[in-house]
Structure formats: structure tokens, C-alpha cells
Amino acid sequence: MITKKITYGFAFSLLILILFGTNALGSDEITATRSISELSVDAGDTFTVTIYVYFQEEIDAPKIEENLPEGWAISSGNYGNSTYSKDDSLATWLWTKKVDEGEQMSITYYVEVPDTASAGSYSVYGIISGLNSNNGDRITSTTIGDQKIEVLSSSTSTDDSSSSSSSSTSSSSSGGGGGGGGTSGEEYENILKKEVESVFINKGSLIKYEFSADENAINYVQFTGLKNSGKISTTIEVLNDRSTFADSDAPGIVYQNMNIWVGKVGFATSDNIEDPVIGFSVKKEWMEENGVSSDDIILYRYSDDAWNELDTSVLSEDDTSVHFESNTPGFSPFTIAAPFSAEKMSVSSSAAEDVEELESTVEDIEEESTIPVESTQSSPGFGVLASIAGVIIAGIFATMKGRK
Structure with missing residues (x-):
């Protein structure tokens, strides 16, 4: 009886050891780590997920599976040589090849948060699996790393409705018209025109946002992406007057005031982008009217409570405008101006x-025309009249005396 209990106990312990030992071995043979670009987002935003996989054994047909919150969509990505498929909230990337021991690979995908998503905490989780080339056993390992996404607020914005989208608003030119609006913090009435462009940013890619509104002197914003950041929007706010965020006017003769915002606060830093430049144009007619040349045009950036002159160069010109480019260390209020020569x-x-x-x-x-009355009476014209009158009176008296 005791022997039978010991036998059952040994068999049960051996089964537990095999099951948990196999899972532990699987975790050692394949390691997958998830990195999420932004852990705090708003409804309507897009963020980037990257899965890094390291193989410590030779593996056949590796497969990544990711579970997303219901209604969250994968717009695109960089999947390497894998085949991508999606069934409801489960996304799958499958390789049909054999992966050697020590090999590393990764995938990147972009997730669009629905406009209707409520504020709260959401999870992205998944596994990496494959067949051990030596014995054919299936190995499964839970993907570690970033998992929780916090949605801060809901949104009805449609600025990010496509992989490369744009929108613009403008204020009325007649009395009572409002400004372009927006959530940057700029005064509503001060926004003459607003343009928004959205572009997917991949690591190492040259990113260029182009703008074309007649009221907007900015032609493009360009930089090199240092990370897989997903879809990022750049906003130009053309202003009626100086920016709300500036405490003083820019020096010189102002051509145009504007705010330029790239991504959310904290995105446009040296950690995420490099070599940022701004392209803009100035009308020749304005330069002629103000007596300035293309060499006088400067792009000023407001930062550290002061207007700072940026390195500006002439690129080209056409019949109506001169086109410039300026290097900038960041994005904030700007003014195109020319100094008083x-x-x-x-x-x-x-x-x-x-x-x-x-x-x-x-x-x-x-002073000379304010003449007193006395001086007027002694003027030459008055004297002549008095003399004539005297002669006439004397003649009358002489005639009367002769009659007597």
C-alpha cells in the first residue's frame, strides 16, 4: 500500500517536472521582447510595436502571435520575410524557413487606437513559438517587455485617418470670423491658417512633411527619423500676430508669424530625430515694397524666452518668390523677418x-501771417486811400471858399 502511494507520487512529480521543465526549456531556446514606442496615447493616435527575437537553438517555422485590444487595427509595418495574417484581435507572423542558432530577427507593426476608445488601461500580449530542429518538439515562449498601454483621452480628430493625410482650416477674413482653432494652446482668434500632415516614421528614413496652402509661407519640414515611431503629425499654425507663447515681437520687419509642432510634446528631440530643417518662401513683391533683398531674410525661432536667429540660406527663386531653408534645433514659435538695414x-x-x-x-x-490790426491800418494800401480821400476833401473846401 505504501509502495503504491510512493509510486503514484513519483509518477505525478515526474509529470510535473516534464511539463514545467519543457516550458522552461522553451523559454530558454527562444526569447522574444516587445518594445512599444508610446505607453501613453490618446484615442485616434498611432503607436509602434517592435518584437525582437533571439534564437538559442536551431528552430523551424518560427511564429509570432500578438493579441490586441478589440477594435484596435494594425495599419502596416516591417515584417521581414514573414507572412502576416490577422483574425479578429489575433495577429500572426509566420516564417517558413529554418532559423540558425544565435540568429536574431525582428518585426515592427503600427497600431491605430480607435477614435472611440475610452480612457483606461489596455494590454498587448503574445507568444513566440517554433519547432526544435533536433527533435521536432514545439517550443513556446511568452513575449516579455512592454505590455500596458494607457489611453489618456478620447478624440474625434480625423487628422490621422490615413498613412499620409492632411487637413487645414482657416479663419474668416470678414468681421466676426474665428481662428483656425486647435489644441496647441494658441489663441483661437490668432490662427489664420492651420495645416496638418501625417507621415509614418521609420528608423533611418528621411522624413519630409510638405505644405501647400497659399496663406502658409512654410513649404516643408524635414528630418531623419532615429526610431520606428509610427505615424507622427506635424502642424503649422499661421498666425495673425506673434505667437501666444512668445513674450515679445521678433526683431525687424515681420513677414509671417507661425507655430510649428512636430508630434506630441517631447517627441522632437535628439533621441528621436536628427538634422531638422524648415523650407519656406517669401514673395518678391513684399521684399521690394520693404526695400530688402533675399540676403536679408531670416527665420527666427522663439526658445529660452528669446528670439534666436537660425542659419538660413537661399535655395532657389522663381518669378514670384525666393525659396529658403533654415536649420533648427527644435520646433516652437517662428517668425520670418528681415532686419532694419x-x-x-x-x-x-x-x-x-x-x-x-x-x-x-x-x-x-x-507767425508772420498773424498781423495786429494796428499794423494793418498803417499798411501802404491804407495810406494811398487816405491820401486820395484828403485831396477830395481839400478840393471840396476850396470850392466852397471861392463861392463865398
Whole structure:
């Protein structure tokens, strides 16, 4: 009886050891780690998921499986040589090849959070599996790393409705018209025109956002992506006056004020992008009217409570405009302007002197024309009239005396 219990106990322990030992071995033979670009997002946003896989054994037909929250869509990605499929919330990437021991590979996919997603915490989880080439056993390992996504707020925005989308709004030019609006914090009434462009950012790719609205002097924003960041929007807010975020006016003659925002706060840093530049145009007519040349045009950026002059160069020109490019360390309020030149200051000073001299002359004339009544009566014209009157009176008296 005791022997039978010991036998059953040994068999049960051996079964547990085999089951858990196999799973542990599987975890050692394949290691998968998940990296999520943004762990806090808003409804309507897109974020990037990258799975890094390391094989410590020779594996046949490896397969990655990922479970997403219901209604969350995978828009595109970089899947290597795998075959991608999706069934409801389960996404699968399958390789039909044999992977050697020590080999590494990865996949990247972009997830679109539904506009209707409620604020809260959501999970992305999955496994990596394959067949051991030595014995044909299936090995399964849970993907570790980032898993929780926090949705901060819901949104009805449609700016990110496609892989490369754009939208624009403008204020009314008549009385009572509102501004372009937006959530950047800029005063609503100060926004003349708003343009939004969205582009997928992959690691090492040259990214260019292009803008074409007539009211917008910015032609493009360009940089190199350093990470797989997913779909990122760039917003241009063309302003009626200086930015709400600036405490002073930019120096010189202002051509246009604007805000430029790339991604969310904290995205446009040296960790995520490099070599950012801004392309813009200035009308030749405006330069002629203000007596400035293309060499005078400067793009200023407001940062650290001051307007900073950016390195600006002329790229080309056409019949109506001159096209420029400026290097910028970041994105914030900007102003296209031209400094007051010494010649213009000299002309202004000379004009002021002429006005002052003219005012002095007018004052002298006014003083001379203010003549007292007494002086008027002793004027030459009055004397002539008095003399004539005297002669006539004397003649009358002489005639009367002769009659007597």
C-alpha cells in the first residue's frame, strides 16, 4: 500500500517536472521582447510595436502571435520575410524557413487606437513559438517587455485617418470670423491658417512633411527619423500676430508669424530625430515694397524666452518668390523677418529731419501771417486811400471858399 502511494507520487512529480521543465526549456531556446514606442496615447493616435527575437537553438517555422485590444487595427509595418495574417484581435507572423542558432530577427507593426476608445488601461500580449530542429518538439515562449498601454483621452480628430493625410482650416477674413482653432494652446482668434500632415516614421528614413496652402509661407519640414515611431503629425499654425507663447515681437520687419509642432510634446528631440530643417518662401513683391533683398531674410525661432536667429540660406527663386531653408534645433514659435538695414534707418532719419524742418517753416509762416490790426491800418494800401480821400476833401473846401 505504501509502495503504491510512493509510486503514484513519483509518477505525478515526474509529470510535473516534464511539463514545467519543457516550458522552461522553451523559454530558454527562444526569447522574444516587445518594445512599444508610446505607453501613453490618446484615442485616434498611432503607436509602434517592435518584437525582437533571439534564437538559442536551431528552430523551424518560427511564429509570432500578438493579441490586441478589440477594435484596435494594425495599419502596416516591417515584417521581414514573414507572412502576416490577422483574425479578429489575433495577429500572426509566420516564417517558413529554418532559423540558425544565435540568429536574431525582428518585426515592427503600427497600431491605430480607435477614435472611440475610452480612457483606461489596455494590454498587448503574445507568444513566440517554433519547432526544435533536433527533435521536432514545439517550443513556446511568452513575449516579455512592454505590455500596458494607457489611453489618456478620447478624440474625434480625423487628422490621422490615413498613412499620409492632411487637413487645414482657416479663419474668416470678414468681421466676426474665428481662428483656425486647435489644441496647441494658441489663441483661437490668432490662427489664420492651420495645416496638418501625417507621415509614418521609420528608423533611418528621411522624413519630409510638405505644405501647400497659399496663406502658409512654410513649404516643408524635414528630418531623419532615429526610431520606428509610427505615424507622427506635424502642424503649422499661421498666425495673425506673434505667437501666444512668445513674450515679445521678433526683431525687424515681420513677414509671417507661425507655430510649428512636430508630434506630441517631447517627441522632437535628439533621441528621436536628427538634422531638422524648415523650407519656406517669401514673395518678391513684399521684399521690394520693404526695400530688402533675399540676403536679408531670416527665420527666427522663439526658445529660452528669446528670439534666436537660425542659419538660413537661399535655395532657389522663381518669378514670384525666393525659396529658403533654415536649420533648427527644435520646433516652437517662428517668425520670418528681415532686419532694419542701415540704409533704411538712414533714409528714415533723413525723412524725419525733413519733416521737422517743414514743421519749423510752417510755424514761421504762421507767425508772420498773424498781423495786429494796428499794423494793418498803417499798411501802404491804407495810406494811398487816405491820401486820395484828403485831396477830395481839400478840393471840396476850396470850392466852397471861392463861392463865398
